[in-house]
Amino acid sequence: MNYDIIIVGAGPAGLSFACSLANRGLRMVIIEKQAQQSFSEPLFDGRDIALTHQSVRILKELGVWARFSPENISLIREAKVLDGQSPYSLDFDTRGESIEALGYLVSNHNIRQALYDEARQIEELDIIADTAVTSVSTGKNGASVVLSDGQELSATLVVAADSRFSETRRMLGIPASMHDFARICIVCRMEHDLANNGIAYECFHYGRTLAVLPLGENQSSIVITAPMSERDLIMGMPEDEFNHDVQTRFEHRYGEMRLITERFAYPLVGVHARKFIATRFALIGDAAVGMHPVTAHGFNLGLSGQDILAKEVIKAVNRDADIGNTALLERFESAHMRATLPIYHGTNKIVKLFTDDRRPVRLLRQITVRLANNFPLIKHMIQNKLTESRNRRF
């Protein structure tokens, strides 16, 4: 079977890349190792994804944003960062900005469903489920992959979107720096008596961090990060005890809080591939950069990365040029490296600073929060980086 593009992985990055290239006359195939139902009818997985303004613009261009029903989009109007038990907070809001919100929260399963529904409208796209890519070879004149059922497919370009532990990246010999935070991230939804007023809280308590993100008026997405050794304790805690624990750690800001979903646990490992390309090959999504969720940038970077690559491919199609040529891939790599390296390393530094509870570091945390709050330029820079609210495209 001959394609223009083979995409490995039907996660949000792989699906959005296919959507970006719809109606360009390109024959594409997505290979996904999980069963069809896992991506055609994705289930709630505890993740509520904070989307930047740039991501919303891309999702609108893809026709995906219009697929979300309004009640599934929550606005983050304000954000507060708290350190330790101090009531002092670093505050972000939309005052003086021409934006209605700092960012938007949409559940990961709603994003995946909308991307799949959009992708399945693409006539030139095949999706092969329940089948893994087991080997890849690429050369000057073309690329090919072998599937777990023995089929061999060839293409002009192979794009891997097969998660932060990308096997395809390994097969191509692309090294990646990995950082195991030795921490666990536990996510769920809770309802509460008092309204959240669209405020997102990031509480860097000692030992644990707790993020409480607004969903509608009286629900929140809860993100707990804790040492890996506390995983079983938090996951296995009886519901009443868990409710009380979160409510107390959140200092009763929303009155009584009640768990309304399952709890989901994700080990925290950050990954940055040293290269994003090889001959006729590119990495997108978490396969290129897998982020710690504290700055909520994983999918946002995945979306902007696939957008850069897709725009380069479209330029080549319009010029009738080779869509796997090295110069095109290098332009993608250089733009995506510039965008991801500072935010990847910056995020890891924030995690280090706010999870190190030694006394001098606690002091440094307090100084950092106050400095950021009192210097409008610094605060503005942080806000713009986190929300991508300025009309910046690569």
Ligand SMILES: Cc1cc2nc3c(=O)[nH]c(=O)nc-3n(C[C@H](O)[C@H](O)[C@H](O)COP(=O)(O)OP(=O)(O)OC[C@H]3O[C@@H](n4cnc5c(N)ncnc54)[C@H](O)[C@@H]3O)c2cc1C
């Ligand atoms: C708790 C948590 C909270 C988060 N919050 C945010 C947030 O607020 N904002 C944000 O932007 N991001 C956030 N993220 C990150 C975001 O969820 C990820 O960046 C995004 O889901 C990655 O999508 P992906 O398509 O690159 O990879 P994945 O979703 O991992 O998909 C990869 C796909 O490839 C398939 N695959 C793997 N190997 C093969 C193979 N050999 N052959 C075929 N298929 C294969 C897999 O089955 C899978 O379907 C969060 C993540 C977590 C864990």
